[in-house]
Every structure is written in structure tokens, then in C-alpha cells.
Ligand code: SF4
């Protein structure tokens with residue numbers, strides 16, 4: 001618990017940080033005891049959590065182990081030239097942290113997660129281990145049919161393992177709850193654009209991470225509380241910082257210390273790709289009379305321009321240029337995990353687009369367990385200074 | 394049929410024996426690249442696409458010329474050009490961490506797009522993104538899309554996550570073929586879709602596939618008449634690239650099969666960079682692509698030890714035919730879909746382990762050796778687990794080496810040679826241990842693995 005002298009919003013963040021860094025998943029355990037439902041982990045970036053929620057399954061976002069856990073066995077599963085998140089995830093599986101989960105879902109985002117899904121099957125043969133393939137064809141009658149079928153099959157398997165059957169009523173209700181969550185996250189993002197000193201990214205990030213390991217209803221309550229606290233907090237005052245967008249950190253997450261370092265180096269991060277599952281679908285989903293169809297349509301036509309998703313129309317980078325405008329940002333920080341193919345193959349295309357738009361940028365790589373931020377901090381500081389210098393001209 | 398052996402000097406100056414089939418393949422490839430070089434004059438159109446899940450028969454049914462950037466990249470690696478190309482791409486901002494095929498291709502494009510035979514390659518009229526078994530493909534063609542003023546068509550092939558092809562997967566691919574791929578091929582070529590023509594090509598494919606499987610399976614003989622990895626990459630050349638479905642391919646595989654049958658009849662081992670292998674000392678299964686920048690040196694390290702690769706997964710990237718799959722003219726689009734779905738890297742890890750275990754058994758191999766490619770997640774992620782699983786199931790030792798496809802910076806010859814020598818020694822010790830155990834001597838067996 002935090003001391004009384006601490007600012008209430010910061011105290012709340014302290015609690016939430018402790019929560020997301022607790023790899024015994026206390027809230028998951030409590031929820032299971034309370035409801036008797038299944039809890040299923042999922043890897044980044046996106047899965048339709050509404051569907052699990054509707055079946056009384058608790059979706060639990062597993063984003064590796066950051067810099068919190070020493071990798072003892074995970075390194076024997078992956079060569080040094082593969083990103084860090086799969087090895088720390090395997091470590092969590094092997095050290096018993098994930099025993100409270102009834103299974104794992106691996107969405108189709110890259111070859112590493114894809115192969116990890118098979119490794120999971122070999123390593124934990126009795127657990128539910130599901131590879132969720134997502135279409136790269138966005139035609140409702142083709143990719144849409146395929147995705148609907150994938151979701152239906154996953155729901156059937158969950159039901160076989162003890163989840164409640166999927167009903168339209170329950171799914172509609174769950175869509176409404178996640179709409180509410182999404183709207184609240186959006187409100188926090190909007191407030192950060194308007195008053196970044198009110199919502200430091202390191203705090204927002206903590207809320208997003210904690211939101212992965214608690215029931216969505218709890219996350220809504222926490223985020224609402226935080227929003228109220230920071231809006232009322234007069235101690236949070238503007239500073240002379242450069243407004244930047246953080247791009248490329250959509251899967252393996254940078255250490256919290258790195259985010260803090262960037263802010264301390266003089267950057268207001270006014271948009272980012274962090275914990276993208278909360279914002280994968282951009283707008284409110286209308287469940288209508290076919291809620292499963294609504295989930296499919298949202299995926300096909302209302303998803304973010306992720307590097308893991310094929311762009312069939314337009315050019316890579318158009319969306320980030322737009323995001324820079326929308327957030328009134330002055331520059332882009334490419335901050336991608338080492339060896340992350342989707343992020344790093346994407347970067348030259350995105351750089352081309354932002355350079356064409358005259359937007360300054362800089363880039364660096366990290367690993368979730370990076371411990372030294374000095375070089376990155378200096379790089380970001382110099383970048384922020386150069387922005388501030390030139391924006392005054 | 395008795396093969397005609399000719400002698401010629403190979404790239405690195407070694408005297409190599411060339412079989413008729415090899416000469417035939419050379420002619421086929423030369424003629425194809427000549428056509429490509431002339432394409433801008435003759436008006437023939439090129440379609441760029443990938444090896445796994447390639448739709449060669451379909452492209453040929455529209456008189457389109459396939460170009461495979463992966464093949465160009467590996468050829469650049471073999472011709473010593475890749476270092477410069479990769480460095481050019483890195484200077485343009487491509488990360489040192491990503492697939493070197495992509496960077497090699499981008500560098501080649503920026504250096505004038507000169508193909509493996511030294512002749513210019515035509516710009517694509519279409520980028521056919523057969524997205525199967527590797528995530529990088531998608532990014533690769535997004536990058537090329539920015540360089541060329543031509544349409545792109547995506548054929549998304551779902552992953553065999555449970556080791557089987559479902560109706561939904563097949564229908565998804567067939568629907569894309571019908572509504573996306575075929576219409577754009579018609580548009581680009583100006584040729585209407587003719588299913589009978591496609592069926593004829595697929596019938597040819599099946600004949601060539603029968604012969605290819607027969608060739609690869611002859612490695613079950615002792616001694617093996619072929620090296621199914623280093624030699625194997627030549628054998629898969631025509632069928633994995635621009636020739637599947639052609640009469641040329643049918644002829645090539647008929648010729649090749651006869652040559653290999655003859656080697657079996659004579660009890661001969663495979664041809665290596667040093668000539669014919671006299672004594673087969675070790676039989677190994679290899680997982681992972683080869684290194685191309687030091688291909689012959691790499692091969693020689695095996696040959697010097699008397700090691701023959703009797704089966705490999707790399708020769709299945711462009712199609713796994715030894716599990717019974719054949720292109721089927723009676724179900725043209727469905728069988729194209731099943732082909733795309735069945736490529737090696739589109740199989741889940743448990744299926745890959747099963748396949749390698751089966752190879753170890755059926756080919757009576759002494760061990761599994763993995764060549765892990767630094768920049769290829771599609772193959773590399775999970776290989777350490779594959780190694781342990783196969784070791785556990787077969788009781789045979791595994792070896793692990795690391796290199797890269799076309800980036801010479803990651804081929805450390807001395808290191809790899811040392812590891813291979815230790816690995817083969819380990820097999821030897823294990824064998825001796827077994828022999829002694831059979832004689833009734835109570836000897837402890839050597840186990841473990843050599844890691845890179
Ligand atoms: S960090 Fe990148 S490469 Fe690694 S698992 Fe995530 S998306 Fe895949």
C-alpha cells in the first residue's frame with residue numbers, strides 16, 4: 001500500500017503497478033473462486049475478448065514477463081536472435097505462474113507467436129491451446145466467413161472445456177461492456193492529447209496493463225477513478241516538453257522504466273501502440289441482431305493499421321501520419337523490440353511516409369528486460385530538444 | 394536409362410560431375426531467364442511470387458512468367474553479391490535484425506534488378522502475394538508495392554494450427570482464388586481463364602511430383618545415392634520454381650529418376666563437391682534452410698566427414714509431396730488450395746516434429762542436425778524444442794549449428810566445422826557404445842547434443 005502523502009492518482013497507479021507485476025495473478029484466482037468460470041490467457045495483440053466474456057471466461061492478457069522475472073529455462077527454448085517475449089512467456093508457463101489459467105490463445109500476428117502456439121501444445125498437451133487465425137482478406141463473404149468460422153470453432157472448444165454456451169444475448173451484453181471500456185480508454189487517450197501533463201504515459205500504461213489481468217468491469221471502475229482523480233488534480237501542471245508519438249511497441253512491451261525515461265527526457269508521449277488490445281477496434285461496435293457478425297465486421301473494417309495486418313488499400317504509414325495530426329504531435333519515436341519482424345520490416349515504409357509529410361523522427365530498439373536506458377534517454381532528449389528548438393523558429 | 398556424366402568446373406573451381414538432368418535443368422533455367430530478359434521487348438509479363446504456395450500452373454495457364462524473389466536472393470548469395478545488396482538495403486534503413494532475403498532483394502532492385510544470369514529482370518506486372526508459412530512475405534511485398542506501379546493480390550493461406558486442413562480453410566483459399574486471384578490474372582494477362590488448360594498443367598505436375606518423391610525416397614537405400622539436402626536443393630529447383638506443370642519439368646524428373654535409380658543399381662553414393670562419395674559413414678536428417686554464401690564449403694564439411702543428408706525439411710518448403718499429396722487435375726482449385734496449405738512451414742510444430750521423427754526412422758538416420766538461420770523466424774522459432782523432442786523420441790543425438798541464408802557475416806566456417814566434427818564424433822561414440830552394449834559389454838552410452 002502507498003503512503004498517505006502520495007498524490008491519490010499516483011497512489012492508485014502504485015497499486016495497479018503492483019497488480020500487473022504480480023505473476024501469481026491474484027485477481028484471476030479470486031475471480032475463478034468467485035465464479036467457477038474458466039480463465040484463458042491470450043498473447044498480444046488482439047483477440048475478441050467480448051466472446052470469452054460472453055461465455056463466462058475471463059480473458060487474461062499475457063505480455064511476457066518484462067524485466068520482472070529472471071529467465072532460467074526460457075533461453076533454452078529460443079535462440080538469441082529471437083525477440084524476448086516468447087522466452088519469458090515459456091518461462092511463466094514452466095515456473096507455474098500460468099497454472100491458474102485454463103488455456104492460452106495465440107493470435108496470428110507473426111511467425112514467433114505462431115510457432116509458440118505449437119510449442120505450447122507440445123509442452124502443455126493437456127491444456128487448451130488455441131491458435132486464432134485471423135483473415136488477411138477483408139471481404140465479408142470471404143475473410144469474414146473464415147473468421148466467423150474460426151471464432152465459432154474456438155467457442156465450441158471452450159464450451160467443451162466447461163465454458164458457458166455462446167448466446168446472442170450474452171454476446172450483445174459483453175459487446176456493450178467492452179464498448180464502455182474502449183470509450184473510457186479513448187477518453188484517457190484524448191485527455192492525454194489535450195493535457196499530457198495530466199495523464200503521463202507511464203501511468204496510462206500501468207492502467208492498460210492492469211486492465212489485462214482483471215475482469216473488464218474492474219478495469220472500467222479503476223480507469224474511471226483515475227480519470228476523476230487526475231482531472232481534479234491541480235498539482236499536475238504543463239511543462240515544456242516535445243509532443244511525440246511512440247510507434248512500434250505493439251507486442252513485446254518496453255520496460256516501464258524506459259517509458260518513464262522517455263518522459264523524463266523531455267517527451268510528452270501523446271499517442272502510442274502500447275497494449276493495443278484495448279484499442280484494436282477503433283470505434284463502438286453495434287451488436288445489432290447478429291452480435292458475432294458485428295465482431296467479425298469490426299475486425300474487418302474497424303481495426304488499427306497494425307504492421308501485422310495487411311493493407312490492401314492505400315499505403316503503409318498513412319495512418320500514422322494522420323495520428324500525428326490528430327494528436328498534434330511534433331515527432332515520432334520508433335521504439336520497437338529487437339528482432340521483431342513485423343515492427344522492423346514495417347519501419348522503413350512508415351519512415352518514408354512520415355518523412356514525406358515532413359515529420360521528424362528517431363528510432364531505437366529495446367527488449368522487455370532492457371535494464372540500461374541511458375543511451376536511449378540521451379537520444380530521446382536530443383530529439384525532444386531539437387523539436388523544441390525548431391518548433392520555435 | 395543410363396545417364397551421361399559430363400565433367401565441368403564448378404563455381405569455386407572444383408571439378409564437378411554433371412549429370413544429364415543437371416545440364417537439362419541449367420538449360421531450362423537459362424531459357425527462362427532469357428525470356429524474362431526479353432520480356433519488355435516481347436511483351437511477355439512477369440508475376441513476382443513466393444516459393445511456398447506458388448501457383449505456377451495457374452500463372453502458366455495465363456501465359457505469365459513467374460519470378461521468385463527468394464530464388465533471386467539465394468542466387469545472389471551463391472554469386473557473392475548478397476553482401477553488397479544487404480548493405481545497400483541497410484543503408485536505406487532496413488534493420489539488421491530482419492530476414493536477409495528481403496534485404497538482398499531490395500538491394501538487388503536498387504542496384505538495377507539484374508538477375509542470377511547477369512541479365513536484367515523485368516518489372517512485375519503483378520505481385521502475387523501467396524501468404525503461406527511465413528509472415529515476412531506480407532511485409533516483403535508491401536515493400537515492393539512501394540517500388541513498382543503494379544497491382545498486388547493477396548492470397549491468404551491459413552495456418553495448419555492443428556495439423557489438418559479443414560473445409561473452412563480450403564474454401565477460404567478457393568474463394569480467394571476464384572474471386573481475387575483468377576480475375577486479376579485475367580486482367581493482367583488479357584487471357585481468359587481456361588480450366589482445361591489448368592487441368593493439363595496440373596496433370597503434368599502430378600507426374601513430376603511422383604518422380605521427385607521417388608528420387609527423394611531413394612535415399613532410404615544404403616548407401617544413399619543422393620544427398621537430400623545439398624543435392625536436394627538442385628532436385629527441387631524446377632518443381633519449386635517456374636516449371637511445375639510444364640513438359641520440361643516432367644522430362645527433367647524422369648531423367649533424374651532414371652539417373653538416381655542407376656546409382657542405386659550400381660550401389661553408388663552421392664556426388665559431392667569433391668566428386669563421388671566413396672564411403673557413407675553418417676546418415677543425418679537436416680532441418681532448416683542451407684547457407685548460400687558458402688554453400689559448397691558447407692557441403693564439403695559434410696562430405697569430408699562421410700556424412701550424407703538422407704532427408705531434409707528444406708526440400709519440403711515448396712510442397713510436401715512425400716505424404717501423398719499430388720496436384721489433382723480433377724479438383725484443380727481445391728488441390729491448389731491444399732498444396733498451399735500443406736507447405737512445410739505452414740505445418741504446426743507438432744506436425745513438423747512428427748515428420749522429422751518419421752524421417753529419422755524411415756531413412757535410418759544417425760541423428761538430426763539443425764541449421765538455424767539467424768534471420769528466419771518462420772523456421773527458427775521453436776527449433777530448439779524440435780531438436781529436444783526428436784532426440785527424446787528417437788534416442789538419437791541432435792546437433793545445432795547457426796548461420797544465415799545470404800548474409801556472409803553470419804557464416805563462421807571454423808566454428809561450424811568444429812561443431813560438425815564434434816557432432817559426428819558424438820554419433821560415432823554413440824554407435825560404439827551401442828555395439829559394445831550388444832556385445833554384452835556394460836558401457837555407458839554417450840548422449841546429449843552439440844549446440845551452437
Ligand atoms: S515482438 Fe514482434 S516478433 Fe516477437 S512475438 Fe511479438 S510481434 Fe512477434
Ligand code: SF4
Pocket residue numbers: 463492493494495526527528529530738768769770771772798
Ligand atoms: S523469413 Fe524465412 S521463410 Fe520467410 S522469407 Fe525470410 S527466409 Fe523465407
